[in-house]
Amino acid sequence: MLTLINPHHAEHAGRQEMFRGRLVDCHEVPDRLHYVRDELQRRAIGPQRPPEVGDAVLDAALARVHEPRYLHFLANAWDDWVALDPANAQRDALPSVWPLPQAHAFRHDRVPLNAAARLGLFAFDSGTPLMAGTWRAARAGAACALAAAQAVLAGERSAFALTRPPGHHAGPGFYGGYCFLNNAAIAAQALRDGGHARVAVLDVDYHHGNGTQTIFYERADVLTLSLHGDPHTEYPFFLGHADETGAGAGEGFNRNWPLPRGTGTAAWRAALDEALQAVAGFGATALVVPLGLDTYEGDPISGFELRSGDYPAIGAALAALGLPTVFTFEGGYAVAEVGVNAANLLEGFERAA
Ligand code: SP5
Ligand code: ZN
Secondary structure, three states, X not given: OEEEEOOOHHHOOOOEEEEOOEEEEOOOOHHHHHHHHHHHHHOOOOOEEOOOOOHHHHHHHHHOOOOHHHHHXXXXXXXXXXXXXXXXXXXXXXXXXXXXXXHHOOOOOOOOOOHHHHHHHHEOOOOOOEOOOHHHHHHHHHHHHHHHHHHHHOOOOEEEEEOOOOOOOOEOOEEEOOEOOOHHHHHHHHHHHOOOXXXXXXXXXXXXXXXXXXXXXXXXXXXXXXXXXXXXXXXXXXXXXXXXXXXXHHOOOEEEEEEOOOOOHHHHHHXXXXXXXXXXXXXXXXXXXXXXXXXXXXXXXXXXXXXXXXXXXXXXXXXXXXXXXXXXXXXXXXXXHHHHHHHHHHHHHHHHO
């Protein structure tokens, strides 16, 4: 399997994230990607190369998924943060004030001139540090997703966008959950634009793919499915329930499988089988898999009990759909094990494909 690897990912390396009133060390660290890269190389699971995507082509792909004012914010957020106070150059940018939803009367249509307030307009949590290299890393990561979609459009059976920061929590105009640009959505839209009439996104990260769901919620041409920890108790808390089935033209084209903390292999696989049936029933001609390995029993911030030995069969089950498939690297915070788990799934896919 071809892997598109982000050459700029390490320029995004947060120091601390806010968690329950404390700043704690970031979980989403550069070594996550290094472990995956090295394990794929060790097992010779296909070539690895950086994406070759021109700026104009990338900008057009980003604009298909994200709002102009949000992209403008992201491109300038770090410089604006430092301009607010030169001492900010030594600190990651984290928001601390939010407008809340429209129902609470705060306005979302006026972008504040204060750079710290702007963080709150576009971020939905205070656990997603933004720094000098974030935009460069996120852009290059989106280029990986786009190049993976292009490779599949050119005839590859599958491709893996090995990037960080991850993407599936980022929406049309917001970031959070360690995510800034929605790489899976960018790949799905590129597959649509490249001629696939019906694209399915099957998110297997531990956390609900709220950004992807929101991006496609009113569309019937992209089916969004997510298996994840029940938002009653699990991050991102405010989306991911089973009764979210799409809206308008998209009614019936979103499905969620919220699963309780402690869910093990058998129950998770049963949910996966339902999701696979939904993909087949939809008549998808291409598949995008936001691939989080935080379903692993040893994950430090998650609550499922999948074992390393489960992942090859999961990959094989995905391959059995027989669809051109793009994988995007999402979560997975058991750093020393994330490479083996990712390689297990991708090798399982490749052997069955
Ligand atoms: C892509 C992805 O998997 N994003 C997940 C974002 C989860 N953010 C909330 C993490 C809560 C961290 N808990 C810290 C525990 C400190 N002991
Ligand atoms: Zn996750």
